[in-house]
Amino acid sequence: MALDRRKMIVEAATKSFSLFGYKATTMDQVAKLANVGKGTIYTFFKNKEELFEEIISSLVKEMIAEAEFVIQPDLPFTENVHRALYRLLEFRSQHQLMIKLVQEEKEMGTLAVSEKLQHVENEIIEYLKRKIEGAITKGAIPAADTEITSFLLLKMYIALVSDWERNHEPLSSEQIAEVMKVFLLKGLV
């Protein structure tokens, strides 16, 4: 029964964060869901935020794995950039925990949540950066400031996938790929 207590706690917390968000999840609730005493949580995690941190780290790993899964080495670099980025943002808009956190940030502006979402964004940018550096080393694309490039790539994607929908009909994956191809491949002019 009382086997991996730590795992039980993380699972319970993940479930609760996904369902109610960070603020609305109480440690008593997590303890009850995990079938442990509240004190037990504190033998594994210094505080609520550290528990959250661990869950976010797993989430990032899961996202990167999803992106990797969709990349095919024989396809052109541009196509893989699109595939990886699209998958990452799809993940963001489909994964229950991400949805809840994005919503909580917008509606309540919870500080801890803002920080963690920023953290997720930074990890994605770091991931893109490594990919771009790899492509440059292999001579697949010309040298460029990888920090700015990866940053800008993500921002363009977020603009096309999320911001665009505020005022327009959503763009299909094909349309987004088309637009990105223009900017990545030949430039607007």
Add this chain to the structure above:
Amino acid sequence: MALDRRKMIVEAATKSFSLFGYKATTMDQVAKLANVGKGTIYTFFKNKEELFEEIISSLVKEMIAEAEFVIQPDLPFTENVHRALYRLLEFRSQHQLMIKLVQEEKEMGTLAVSEKLQHVENEIIEYLKRKIEGAITKGAIPAADTEITSFLLLKMYIALVSDWERNHEPLSSEQIAEVMKVFLLKGLV
């Protein structure tokens, strides 16, 4: 003394919105500043929001004029895109009213303010769209979806000018021009 009452009201309101923001500006205050009775304001404007609307419209006109001023027809299209966009965002970060409104939106989330800022953004996109359509007609650049392109151009600029500064040293106008040139002129790959 009591000459253009309407103008006095708009000037007083502009000053107050710039200084205290939308919410913290009271109609009594505007009336006093404009040296008119409060009722007089309501002979010119249906309500507070309509007064605000008029001021925002002027602001947009001023912004567009600034952008136009900086454009030089003999320069290449790319260069002018950069000049105009950079000037627009510089205006946004230097103009007292814009600063105050952006701050008010972030800190208090005032609905009327969010709507008006969205309106400003839409006007900028419309302006860009007209410019791009003009360039396409003249054959200066190849045809493309002008709605998406202008939207994405603005988003890229906001990312480089504003978002970037959250985690990095600000980019100089030259650096931004350089990055944009890559994406606009030849593409990343």
Add this chain to the structure above:
DNA sequence: TAAGTGACTGAAAAACTAAATTAGTCAAAG
């Protein structure tokens, strides 16, 4: 006697209430 627990505590947030503010009106003044 080490691991696990949940009642307890202070600090923070929510709920409630009373008081103050303010957008918009309109009867009277100019």
Add this chain to the structure above:
DNA sequence: CTTTGACTAATTTAGTTTTTCAGTCACTTA
């Protein structure tokens, strides 16, 4: 006719009380 500012209803703020909750630690249990 235009202008006004006292007035009102509705909202917001400020002050107070109540509740909630993260984190601790004395105690239990195995």
